Amino acid sequence: MxxxxxxxxxxxAIREIPDFPKPGxxxxxxxxxxxxxxxxxxxxxxxxxxxxxxxxxFVAGIDARGFIFGAALARDLGVGFVPVRKKGKLPYTxxxxxxxxxxxxxEVEIHIxxxxxxxxxxxxxxxxxxxxxxxxxxxxxxxxKSGGKCIESCFIMxxxxxxxxxxxxxxxxxxxxxxxS
Ligand code: AMP
Numbered sequence: 431m432x433x434x435x436x437x438x439x440x441x442x443a444i445r446e447i448p449d450f451p452k453p454g455x456x457x458x459x460x461x462x463x464x465x466x467x468x469x470x471x472x473x474x475x476x477x478x479x480x481x482x483x484x485x486x487x488f489v490a491g492i493d494a495r496g497f498i499f500g501a502a503l504a505r506d507l508g509v510g511f512v513p514v515r516k517k518g519k520l521p522y523t524x525x526x527x528x529x530x531x532x533x534x535x536x537e538v539e540i541h542i543x544x545x546x547x548x549x550x551x552x553x554x555x556x557x558x559x560x561x562x563x564x565x566x567x568x569x570x571x572x573x574x575k576s577g578g579k580c581i582e583s584c585f586i587m588x589x590x591x592x593x594x595x596x597x598x599x600x601x602x603x604x605x606x607x608x609x610x611s
Contacts, residue, residue: 432472432476432607436472436476437608439468439469439472440463440469440472440473440586440607440608441608442469443462443463443466443469443470444458444459444460444462444463444586444587445458445459445461445462446458446459447459458558458559458587460495460558460559460586463586464498473499473586473607474499474502474503474506476607477499477503477506477584477607478503478506478507480584480605481503481507481554481584482507484552484554484581484582485552486507486509486552486553486554486581487509487510487545487548487551487552487553487578488504488509488510488511488512488544488545488551488552488553488554488578489501489503489504489507489509489510489511489512489553489554489556490511490512490513490514490540490544490553490554490555490556490569490573490578491511491512491513491514491555491556491557492514492538492555492556492557492565492566492569493513493514493515493516493519493538495557495558495559496514496555496556496557496558497511497513499556499557499558499586500513500556503554503556510546512540512541512544512545512553513540514538514539514540514555514569514572514573515538515539515540516536516537516538516539517536517537517538517539518539519539520539520540520541522541522542522543523541523542523543524539524540524541524542525539525540525542525572525575525576526538526539526540526572527539527568527569527571527572527575528568529564529565529567529568530564531564536564536565537568538565538568538569538572539572540569540572540573540576541576542576544576544578545576545577545578547577548577549577550577550578550579551577551578551579552578552579552581553573553578553579553580553581554580554581554582554583554584555569555570555573555580555582555583555584555602556583556584556585557569557583557584557585558585558586558587559585559586559587559588559589560583560585560587560588560589560594560595560598560604560606561589561592561594562592562593562594562597563592563593563594563595563596563597563598564594566583566585566594566598567594567597567598567601570583570598570601570602571601574601580601580602581602581603582602582603582604582605583598583601583602583603583604583605584604584605584606584607585604585605585606585607586606586607586608587606587607587608587609587610588604588606588608588609588610589610590610591610
Protein backbone atom coordinates (compact mmCIF):
# COMPACT_ATOMS: atom_id res chain seq x y z
CA MET A 431 0.00 0.00 0.00
CA UNK A 432 1.21 3.50 -0.83
CA UNK A 433 1.47 5.80 2.18
CA UNK A 434 -0.30 9.12 1.71
CA UNK A 435 3.00 11.04 1.63
CA UNK A 436 4.33 8.65 -1.03
CA UNK A 437 1.19 9.08 -3.10
CA UNK A 438 1.63 12.85 -2.83
CA UNK A 439 5.25 12.69 -4.04
CA UNK A 440 4.17 10.72 -7.13
CA UNK A 441 1.09 12.88 -7.78
CA UNK A 442 3.08 16.10 -7.42
CA ALA A 443 5.64 14.78 -9.91
CA ILE A 444 3.05 14.69 -12.72
CA ARG A 445 3.10 17.88 -14.79
CA GLU A 446 -0.18 19.05 -16.31
CA ILE A 447 0.02 20.78 -19.69
CA PRO A 448 -3.20 22.54 -20.69
CA ASP A 449 -4.31 22.47 -24.34
CA PHE A 450 -1.82 19.79 -25.46
CA PRO A 451 -1.94 18.21 -28.03
CA LYS A 452 -5.12 20.17 -28.80
CA PRO A 453 -7.36 22.77 -27.12
CA GLY A 454 -9.41 21.42 -24.21
CA UNK A 455 -7.07 18.49 -23.33
CA UNK A 456 -5.09 18.63 -20.08
CA UNK A 457 -2.09 16.45 -20.87
CA UNK A 458 -0.67 14.48 -17.94
CA UNK A 459 3.08 14.53 -18.50
CA UNK A 460 4.83 11.61 -16.78
CA UNK A 461 8.33 12.56 -18.01
CA UNK A 462 8.53 14.51 -14.73
CA UNK A 463 8.04 11.27 -12.79
CA UNK A 464 10.81 9.62 -14.79
CA UNK A 465 13.36 12.38 -14.15
CA UNK A 466 12.52 12.43 -10.43
CA UNK A 467 14.40 9.50 -8.90
CA UNK A 468 12.41 9.57 -5.67
CA UNK A 469 8.99 9.56 -7.37
CA UNK A 470 10.00 6.97 -10.00
CA UNK A 471 11.53 4.75 -7.31
CA UNK A 472 8.48 4.95 -5.04
CA UNK A 473 6.18 4.14 -7.96
CA UNK A 474 8.21 1.15 -9.14
CA UNK A 475 8.62 -0.19 -5.58
CA UNK A 476 4.85 0.02 -5.14
CA UNK A 477 4.17 -1.83 -8.40
CA UNK A 478 6.70 -4.53 -7.52
CA UNK A 479 5.07 -5.01 -4.12
CA UNK A 480 1.62 -5.29 -5.69
CA UNK A 481 2.54 -7.74 -8.47
CA UNK A 482 5.35 -9.87 -7.04
CA UNK A 483 2.95 -12.52 -5.72
CA UNK A 484 0.62 -12.65 -8.73
CA UNK A 485 2.68 -15.30 -10.52
CA UNK A 486 2.87 -13.33 -13.74
CA UNK A 487 4.62 -14.70 -16.81
CA PHE A 488 4.82 -11.38 -18.71
CA VAL A 489 4.24 -7.66 -18.47
CA ALA A 490 2.81 -6.15 -21.69
CA GLY A 491 3.23 -2.38 -22.14
CA ILE A 492 1.31 -0.09 -24.47
CA ASP A 493 3.19 2.11 -26.99
CA ALA A 494 5.01 4.21 -25.89
CA ARG A 495 4.87 5.29 -22.25
CA GLY A 496 3.70 1.84 -21.16
CA PHE A 497 7.05 0.51 -22.41
CA ILE A 498 8.96 2.51 -19.81
CA PHE A 499 7.00 1.42 -16.75
CA GLY A 500 6.34 -2.05 -18.16
CA ALA A 501 9.93 -2.91 -18.97
CA ALA A 502 11.18 -1.63 -15.60
CA LEU A 503 8.49 -3.62 -13.79
CA ALA A 504 9.13 -6.80 -15.79
CA ARG A 505 12.79 -6.59 -14.82
CA ASP A 506 11.85 -6.03 -11.15
CA LEU A 507 9.52 -9.06 -11.23
CA GLY A 508 11.95 -11.28 -13.14
CA VAL A 509 9.51 -11.86 -16.02
CA GLY A 510 9.55 -11.05 -19.75
CA PHE A 511 8.32 -7.83 -21.35
CA VAL A 512 6.05 -7.66 -24.43
CA PRO A 513 5.43 -4.46 -26.42
CA VAL A 514 1.96 -3.71 -27.78
CA ARG A 515 2.78 -1.32 -30.63
CA LYS A 516 1.04 1.08 -32.94
CA LYS A 517 0.41 -0.39 -36.40
CA GLY A 518 3.38 -0.95 -38.70
CA LYS A 519 6.18 -0.94 -36.12
CA LEU A 520 6.62 -4.64 -35.28
CA PRO A 521 8.80 -6.49 -37.81
CA TYR A 522 7.58 -10.10 -37.45
CA THR A 523 4.10 -11.62 -38.03
CA UNK A 524 1.52 -9.76 -35.96
CA UNK A 525 -2.05 -9.94 -34.74
CA UNK A 526 -3.79 -6.57 -34.84
CA UNK A 527 -6.85 -4.95 -33.33
CA UNK A 528 -8.59 -1.81 -34.51
CA UNK A 529 -10.27 0.63 -32.18
CA UNK A 530 -12.24 3.78 -32.76
CA UNK A 531 -11.06 7.26 -31.91
CA UNK A 532 -13.15 10.41 -31.75
CA UNK A 533 -12.76 10.58 -35.54
CA UNK A 534 -11.67 7.45 -37.40
CA UNK A 535 -9.69 4.43 -36.24
CA UNK A 536 -6.35 3.45 -34.83
CA GLU A 537 -4.75 0.01 -34.61
CA VAL A 538 -2.40 -1.80 -32.22
CA GLU A 539 -0.38 -4.95 -32.85
CA ILE A 540 1.42 -7.71 -30.99
CA HIS A 541 3.85 -10.33 -32.29
CA ILE A 542 2.08 -13.64 -32.87
CA UNK A 543 4.69 -15.46 -30.73
CA UNK A 544 4.95 -12.75 -28.04
CA UNK A 545 4.18 -15.17 -25.20
CA UNK A 546 6.64 -17.78 -26.50
CA UNK A 547 3.98 -20.48 -26.76
CA UNK A 548 3.31 -20.54 -23.01
CA UNK A 549 -0.27 -21.77 -22.69
CA UNK A 550 -2.56 -19.26 -20.92
CA UNK A 551 0.44 -17.07 -20.09
CA UNK A 552 -0.41 -14.77 -17.17
CA UNK A 553 -0.02 -11.23 -18.43
CA UNK A 554 -0.22 -7.84 -16.75
CA UNK A 555 -1.13 -4.99 -19.12
CA UNK A 556 0.32 -1.58 -18.25
CA UNK A 557 0.13 2.01 -19.51
CA UNK A 558 0.57 5.45 -17.99
CA UNK A 559 -3.04 6.56 -18.26
CA UNK A 560 -6.48 5.27 -19.21
CA UNK A 561 -8.85 7.79 -20.80
CA UNK A 562 -11.65 6.38 -23.00
CA UNK A 563 -10.09 2.91 -22.65
CA UNK A 564 -10.07 2.27 -26.41
CA UNK A 565 -6.33 1.59 -26.61
CA UNK A 566 -6.20 -0.61 -23.51
CA UNK A 567 -9.35 -2.54 -24.52
CA UNK A 568 -7.77 -3.34 -27.91
CA UNK A 569 -4.47 -4.29 -26.20
CA UNK A 570 -6.21 -6.59 -23.70
CA UNK A 571 -8.04 -8.27 -26.59
CA UNK A 572 -4.73 -8.79 -28.37
CA UNK A 573 -3.30 -10.48 -25.26
CA UNK A 574 -6.23 -12.89 -25.20
CA LYS A 575 -6.10 -13.50 -28.99
CA SER A 576 -2.41 -14.36 -28.86
CA GLY A 577 -2.88 -17.02 -26.20
CA GLY A 578 -2.31 -14.97 -23.05
CA LYS A 579 -4.58 -14.28 -20.12
CA CYS A 580 -4.90 -10.67 -19.03
CA ILE A 581 -4.69 -10.94 -15.22
CA GLU A 582 -5.03 -7.21 -14.58
CA SER A 583 -4.65 -3.86 -16.35
CA CYS A 584 -2.56 -1.31 -14.49
CA PHE A 585 -2.33 2.45 -15.01
CA ILE A 586 -0.59 5.20 -13.11
CA MET A 587 -3.78 7.26 -13.34
CA UNK A 588 -7.27 7.08 -14.72
CA UNK A 589 -9.58 9.74 -16.18
CA UNK A 590 -12.67 8.02 -14.81
CA UNK A 591 -15.16 10.55 -16.17
CA UNK A 592 -14.39 9.11 -19.65
CA UNK A 593 -15.55 5.63 -18.60
CA UNK A 594 -12.51 3.68 -19.80
CA UNK A 595 -11.95 1.61 -16.66
CA UNK A 596 -15.58 0.44 -16.59
CA UNK A 597 -15.33 -0.79 -20.18
CA UNK A 598 -12.02 -2.54 -19.57
CA UNK A 599 -13.28 -4.29 -16.44
CA UNK A 600 -15.32 -6.54 -18.75
CA UNK A 601 -12.04 -8.21 -19.71
CA UNK A 602 -9.96 -8.08 -16.51
CA UNK A 603 -9.67 -6.13 -13.23
CA UNK A 604 -8.34 -2.60 -13.54
CA UNK A 605 -5.92 -1.00 -11.08
CA UNK A 606 -5.04 2.69 -11.06
CA UNK A 607 -2.13 3.63 -8.75
CA UNK A 608 -3.29 7.18 -8.13
CA UNK A 609 -6.98 6.51 -8.72
CA UNK A 610 -9.14 9.02 -10.49
CA SER A 611 -7.36 12.17 -11.75
P1 AMP B 1 -7.59 6.03 -24.42
O1 AMP B 1 -7.47 5.00 -25.52
O2 AMP B 1 -8.62 7.09 -24.74
O3 AMP B 1 -7.81 5.41 -23.06
O4 AMP B 1 -6.23 6.83 -24.39
C1 AMP B 1 -5.17 6.29 -23.71
C2 AMP B 1 -3.84 6.64 -24.36
O5 AMP B 1 -3.76 8.02 -24.69
C3 AMP B 1 -2.73 6.37 -23.39
O6 AMP B 1 -1.65 5.76 -24.08
C4 AMP B 1 -2.37 7.71 -22.81
O7 AMP B 1 -0.99 7.80 -22.63
C5 AMP B 1 -2.88 8.73 -23.83
N1 AMP B 1 -3.66 9.83 -23.23
C6 AMP B 1 -4.98 10.04 -23.35
N2 AMP B 1 -5.37 11.14 -22.70
C7 AMP B 1 -4.26 11.65 -22.12
C8 AMP B 1 -3.99 12.79 -21.27
N3 AMP B 1 -4.95 13.63 -20.88
N4 AMP B 1 -2.73 12.98 -20.85
C9 AMP B 1 -1.74 12.12 -21.22
N5 AMP B 1 -1.92 11.05 -22.00
C10 AMP B 1 -3.16 10.81 -22.47
